Amino acid sequence: MIKSAYHTTKFWIIIVLLSAGLGTLAILARLFDSSNNLSHRISSIWGRWLCILNGIQVDIEGLEHVQEGQAQIFIANHQGFFDIFSLNAYLPLQIRWVAKSSLFKIPFVGWSMWASGYIPVDRGNRRKAYQAFLATIEKLKAGNSIVIFPEGTRSTDGTIGPFKKGGPLLSVRSGAPLVPVTLLGTGRIIKKGSWIIRPGRIQIIISPPISSQTVINDKEESVLNTLREIICNNYKSHETPQDTKEKTLQEG
Numbered sequence: 253m254i255k256s257a258y259h260t261t262k263f264w265i266i267i268v269l270l271s272a273g274l275g276t277l278a279i280l281a282r283l284f285d286s287s288n289n290l291s292h293r294i295s296s297i298w299g300r301w302l303c304i305l306n307g308i309q310v311d312i313e314g315l316e317h318v319q320e321g322q323a324q325i326f327i328a329n330h331q332g333f334f335d336i337f338s339l340n341a342y343l344p345l346q347i348r349w350v351a352k353s354s355l356f357k358i359p360f361v362g363w364s365m366w367a368s369g370y371i372p373v374d375r376g377n378r379r380k381a382y383q384a385f386l387a388t389i390e391k392l393k394a395g396n397s398i399v400i401f402p403e404g405t406r407s408t409d410g411t412i413g414p415f416k417k418g419g420p421l422l423s424v425r426s427g428a429p430l431v432p433v434t435l436l437g438t439g440r441i442i443k444k445g446s447w448i449i450r451p452g453r454i455q456i457i458i459s460p461p462i463s464s465q466t467v468i469n470d471k472e473e474s475v476l477n478t479l480r481e482i483i484c485n486n487y488k489s490h491e492t493p494q495d496t497k498e499k500t501l502q503e504g
Contacts, residue, residue, distance in 0.1 A: 256448050259306070263449040266305050274298040275360030278367045288369030289346055295368050299341030307451040308334065308441065312342050314458030320345075323392045323428045324461065327419045327479050329412045329487065330401035331439030338438065338454050339399055348391040348398055350384060369396070385422075392426035399433075402476070406444045410436075412487060415480045420472035429461035432479050434486035457486045 274294050281290040303310055318324070326343065328335065340347065349365070353372035356362040371391065373384035388398060400422075402415035423430050434457040441452055459482050467475045 256450065259451055260447065260449045263306050267302060270298050270301055270305075271360045271364075274301075275364040278364035282367035288348075288367065291364065291367040292346055292348075292369065295364055296340055296347075298364075299337040299339075302337050303334070303341055303454075306449065308338075309453045310338050310342055310456065311453065312456040312458070315344070317431060317458045317460050318343065318345065319429070319461065321395075323395050323426065324397045324431050325392070325419055325422055325426075325428050326397065326399045326431045326433045326458075327415075327483070328399060328401055328433035329435055329483050330403050330406050331410060331435055331437075332406055332442045332444065334438040334441045334454060335401070335406075335435050336399075338435075338456060339433070342456060343397070343399075345397045346395070348388075348396045350388055350398060350400070353380075385418075388422060389426045392422065392428045397428075398422075402479075407439060408444045410439055410487070410491075412480065412484050415476050417472055417476055419479070420467045420475050423462075423464045423467045424472070427464045429463050430467065430475065430479060431461045432459040432482040432486075433457065434459070434483045434490070436487060436490055436492075455490055457490060459483075459486065 274297060278291040278294040281294055282288065285291065324345070326339070328339065336349070340349075348368070349370045350373055351365060351370055353374045356365055356372050369391070371384050371387050374380040392398065400419045402419055403413040404416055405413075407413065419430055422428070434455075436455040436457075437453050441450055441454070442448070462475060462478065
């Protein structure tokens with residue numbers, strides 16, 4: 253209990269200080285770099301320091317599948333907040349996140365998201381959601397990559413839910429390939445519905461890309477099933493005994 257309280261208090265102090273300091277730098281960088289690239293690099297440093305200073309080890313496998321100089325759509329399973337922190341920190345590309353519009357109102361964090369060129373979306377408003385979809389296509393065509401969590405919400409026990417079809421549609425419209433990404437361990441660090449921090453190990457597994465032409469030829473639904481199958485198989489093959497135990501407890 254004392255250990256959890258220590259890690260939790262430490263995390264929130266660090267995230268506030270990093271957000272204020274690096275968030276301010278990201279905003280200032282936007283004044284000198286209209287491409288948003290410098291601001292995103294600062295946001296990436298923010299994510300990496302957040303992992304390092306909180307004792308979170310990140311192991312990444314399959315970086316050879318990341319294509320430098322080309323926009324890509326990374327399709328990942330969603331377990332916790334550290335999905336975002338770790339991918340932002342360790343994917344060596346210019347990423348433009350699609351995020352809830354309410355997050356852009358958070359002091360420093362939201363302002364730095366704006367400075368980094370991230371895309372606000374209001375899913376409760378169909379017109380604004382479609383505008384965000386079009387903006388995402390433009391970001392991809394400009395050479396920026398994006399990350400999508402097709403489950404739409406965080407898993408409570410690591411179980412990978414059904415995928416929504418936004419990723420393949422973006423691939424067809426933009427020409428960007430789809431890259432499956434499997435995440436393990438993030439859900440244990442901050443469990444869904446909890447604010448308690450338990451530092452641990454995160455695994456990021458990047459699989460070979462699926463071209464937009466394949467999406468067109470094989471149809472979106474088929475490709476979506478393939479993406480989910482790849483991620484599920486990777487998750488199962490890398491799952492630790494602790495992951496299996498927690499899933500069993502949740503199902504029980």
